[in-house]
Amino acid sequence: MIEIVERAAEKAGGVVTLARELGIKHTALYSWNRVPAERVLDIERLTGISRHELRPDVFGQPETAA
Known part of the structure; x- marks a missing residue:
């Protein structure tokens, strides 16, 4: 899992929690090479990590x- 997704998961309360909030399976997070553009705003809202980051x-x- 890439570092920024690990940080997002930590802020969201865990990988499973982040995935559930995004409406995806937690295993999908492990396949990301970068955060999909269509998920950025949701992750920003959930975690407070800036879209720019x-x-x-x-x-x-x-x-x-x-």
Whole structure:
């Protein structure tokens, strides 16, 4: 399992809990090479991990305050 998914699972209360909240089987999380773009916003909502951290290739770097 990739590190960012491990962190998300920990924040959500475990792999099974995260998967249940996402409506998928927990074994699916182990096959991810990166977080699927369609799951990013749900994981962000559940865990508080920024979409920018979950998928910087899709959402870019977070804007910094000026």
